[in-house]
Amino acid sequence: LTLVEGAGGWCLPLDRKYLFSEWVKQENLPVILVVGAKLGCLNHALLTFAAIRHDQLPVAGWVMNRLYSSMSHYQENLDTLRGLLPAPFLGEIPFVKNPFEADLCGHLDISPLL
Secondary structure, three states: OOOOOOOOOOOOEOOOOOEHHHHHHHHOOOEEEEEEEOOOHHHHHHHHHHHHHHOOOOEEEEEEEEOOOOOOOHHHHHHHHHHHOOOOEEEEEOOOOOHHHOOOHHHEOOHHHO
């Protein structure tokens, strides 16, 4: 299993004429959607999911990444996405003050990817 991180978003320009999404499509890579838990995440996740599907790539799964120690309606947002995103939910990454010092291995279930 090889992961390629695409920080910056699905439509991130890699140069003036080439988008990250075009590179992923060229390489025919399956996608893991990472949803940043914040205001607007429902809309952002659903639009990004639709764009990936429009590009005819499989969404292998998705992850909820908790960006802040607290978020109003976090659980409701998570439950809504679990009901609307037709891809395996791989887990939640909790908020940690220093991610370089945290052991986050047990928070994801990658078995649907294997």
